[in-house]
Amino acid sequence: MSIEQLSDGIFEVVTDDRKILATHNLYPGHSVYGERLMDVDGVEYRQWDPHRSKLGAMVLKGFDIPIEYDSHVLYLGAASGTTVSHVSDILTDGLVYAVEFSPRTMRDLIKLCDQRPNIIPILADANKPRSYAHIVETVDVIFQDVAQPNQAEIAALNSKYFLEDNGHLMLSIKSRSIDTVASPKKIFKDEVKKLESDFGVEFEVLQRKELDPFHEDHLGLLARMFVEDEE
């Protein structure tokens, strides 16, 4: 087995017949959701299943992941922390604010936070960034994976509040949450347009790709918040 680094903290473990996406385990000896642990030259890696993680799928789809070792990340829609655990692995010198609305899944997330010092759990509604504006600082990256009909609005609103100038927004848009019957292609087009112009924040879309075969009817989006010069 050998290791290839794809970007900060994200690796591919190369075995004889395949490549496995993985992150360097911050809490060695423990698996979070039953994923495989792999030892390569005395360093432990955790397998990252792209079928269970939109971010994982985005890595394999060739997105330039803007998360660095020391980034501060705002993660909207943290759920039980499957993906958050990998983000936590990447951020050896950074911090992730994990916002989740459901108390049920927050229970699992808190168990994860107890093991990992760089996750800050926030039980709040991502529709109302003001309700956590006294907790979250300005961040470098926002990652959003919420299955809500107003996904673009939530992303824009949170970017306005918390994203630093020229910071990056990573977004996973689920077409089924917006309209169950319309064609996903059309929904994606509409949502991107909305994001770019409807909410008084300007974005420059850097990359957009559908996340199949890992996730059906999902679009991955990487954008940079655009700040116009005042002069």
Add this chain to the structure above:
Amino acid sequence: MKAVTWFGTLVISEDGNAEKCCLVEKDPEMLAEHMLLAVGNEELPAHGLDLRELAIGCGFVELEEDYDVLLREVCIRAAKRQISMTDTDDKRIIQAVEAMDDIDKAANELSERLTEWYGIYFPELELTAEPMARFVARFGSRENVPEDHDMFVRASSSMGAELSLVDEDLLRNFAASLCGIYDARKRLERYIMNNMGAVAPNLTNIAGAPLGARLISLAGGLEKLAAFPSSTVQVIGASNALFKHLRSRAPSPKHGVIFNHPLIKGSPWWQRGKMARALASKISLAVRMDAYGGKLDPSIKEKLERKVESIRKAHPEPPKKQSTKVTQPGPGRAGGRPVKKRGGQKKGGMNKGSKNTVDRSGGRPA
């Protein structure tokens, strides 16, 4: 500008520095309480702030690392408190309803097994489900059935095999567990009956306790159910039929779980759609009163009864079957055969903006 932050209230000058700061005591428990109380405060920052800089600037913490460690500790405490406060009455009802469903599934499976297994030794016993479990738990081998029991004659002339002591013990034990499950189901049923009146008095008055509980469970909570439009209430529990309708040309469902209400179940087929609409609208009203703190209001039920009467009066006879239409090839439709079309654009984007599982456009007049 005044701004409430998790570590205290600050007055921030034009250039972004803290002019004045009123800090909270540096104790995680106190800070967690302050953090929760601040939600909903008018003076929460209207845009993001560089809280870390400000905290160091006003001497709350000295180093960035201290900030991280303390914030994490406080956030975990705050979230734990919020979680412990989420156990509400409607959540308990939901658990009870779902437990009952699980029990039904398990009891069904176990009683089938018992029928098969005990059938080897006493095939003439024509009991099923609960009576059977009670019988086996009580007697075990058919030789133990006393002379004055109804089954005595059948038991003494049975073609069943001999039951050894070991197997008898095993079977009785198995049957006794099954009886325990049936008992648990009855307790749950009683719990729902006794508590629905307090959780949702109006809903219980209109829909009855079991149906009301099921509606709350399917919606995911009393407030969520109250937020649904009544056309959604009408088809909750019929999501497969609803999506089939939205995607293709299948007919719209007339009723979901509210079908179990005697008003609909007990009405002739041509009145059911109308009844479903009337009932759903009153259920919506009732739930909204319950969710937002209303007391029992009998007038909702009276109005429903009046509406029901008028429906019965207006439609006493089944409508005459329309003579088979001569198919006129319309636009985009060939030979009268329903054309399946993914996307259903003809409906004009009815589904826009609705929540994922249920749809507000579902209740087309039947």
